[in-house]
Amino acid sequence: MGTSFLSSEEYDELAHKYYDTGDYDQALDVLRDGIAQYPDSVLLQVGLGYTRIAREEYAWARQCFERALELDSEYEDAWVGLGETLLKFGRVEDALSCFAQIDEMGLGDDLELGLTVGRALYREGLFTDARARFAALSTSHADSAELAAARGYTLHALGDDLGARRELRRALKLDAELHEARIYLSHLLHDRGDLRGALTELEQVPPAEHWDTLSIWRYIELKTQLDGVTEDDGWFAPWRDTLAELDDEPDDVDHLLAEVEASFEGVVDEQAAAALELSAQMDFMMKVLGPNAPVPVAEPEAAAHRIRTAEGSVFEGSWDDIVGGMRDACGEPALSLGTFMRRAARQIHERTGRDVPSHSAEAFLKASARMGLLRIER
Incomplete structure (x- = not known):
């Protein structure tokens, strides 16, 4: 459709429609046309x-927000966006200063802005700051289900599982269709050993509302274990259909190729930005793997595969042996391999927004390698 006679607001509305459906390329084209006008x-x-943030093009995103603030130094969304991109480059104090501008403008209790800031802090592992931001909002927005859920996620990250479950239940009382919160609550109940409670929550989530493979596999696992339904039962057909759709989504290699292609569209060198993003992901994975723990290594003659983490730790053996070594290095030798991979997959998703399969050790490790979290040497 022609856009030459659109106003700037109409360009923005059109871009939002594409953005909300996940068509970031089309949204980008519309916004470029709008800015040309x-x-x-x-x-x-x-x-x-x-x-640009949605496309993980943080260096370009930062330029956009800085340009916006040159045009209007009191545009609150630009301060929030700039703070979010600065976090991606590890400039925490500068980012917090950007967020503080919101408070100085008297917008500290704005729900949408506050949630955006808190979630950005959460994604970068600044859980204490995120909790403080969400707590500041809770007085004036006690009826917000999204805020209650965000507080629940943050409390769990801080080790307060009881508080996390309480906030997630409160969120679901406010909005029973907040499916992401229900799935998260199910995971917490499962980790606590309340398998029936975990299944009860998952049974209230329609198949199409699952956003990762972990929750679907867990539902199938619990349904077969607790209710005796066989894995090939037709009951699971809707869940398996969703599973197939999720598996068909572009993987990280596809996203990487898309980013390489997109890099030819501009003149900004993003090599440093990409390195920082990869470093952040590696740092997070090492937290999951416990880099300071002793690393068990199989005897050379028994080693079929070998992987090396970002910190240089080496794990050898079969795929299962390697994941088992990672689990032991975390100080959790009592966990089953499946439980360890599911926990790690959930944490990686929370940190990066990307999914790692957890149904097999080989798939788990190869997906982690595609994300740059480790390197498979053989």
């Missing part, structure tokens, strides 16, 4: 910045 539009610059 309205180069001084703060609204379009901010929209372009958030689209």
Whole structure:
């Protein structure tokens, strides 16, 4: 459709429609066209910045937000977006200063802005700061299910499982269709050993509302274990259909190739930004793997495979042996391999937004390697 006669607001609305459906490429094209027509539009610059964030193009996103603030130094969404991108580069104090601008403008109790800030802090592992931001919002937004859920996720990250379950249950009382919170609560109940409670929560989530393979596999596992349904039962057909759809989504290699292609569209060198993003992912994976723990290594003659972590730790053996070594290095030798992989997959998803399969050791390790979290040497 022609867009030459659209206003800047109409360009923004059109881009939002594409953005909300996940079509970030089309949203990007619309915003570029809009900025060509309205180069001084703060609204379009901010929209372009958030689209760049969605495409994980943080260096370009930062430029967009800085340009927006040159045009209007009191545009609150630009301060939030700039803070979010600065977090990606490890500039925590600068990011917090950006977020503080929101409070200085008297917008500290704005729910949408506060949730955006808190979630950005959470994604970067700044859980104490995220908790403080969410707590500040709770007084004036006690009826917000999304806020209660966000507090629940953060409390769990801080080790307060009881508080996390309480907040997630409160969120579900406020909005019974907040499926992400229900799935998360199910995982917490499962980790606590309440398998029936975990299944009860998953049974209330429609198959199409599952956003990762972990929760679907867990539902199938619990349903067969507790209710005696066989894995090939037709009952699971809707869940397996969703599982197939999720498995068909582009993997990290596809995303990487798309980013390489996109890099030819601009003149900004993002090599440093990409290195920082990869470093952040590696650092997180090492937290999961416990890099300071002793690393068990199989005898050379028994080693079929070998992987090396970002910190240089080496694990050898079969795929199962390697995952078992990682689990032991975490100080959790009592965990089954399946439980360890599911926990790690969930944590990686929370940190990066990317999914790692947990149904087999080989798939788990190869997906982690594609994300740059480790290297498979043989």
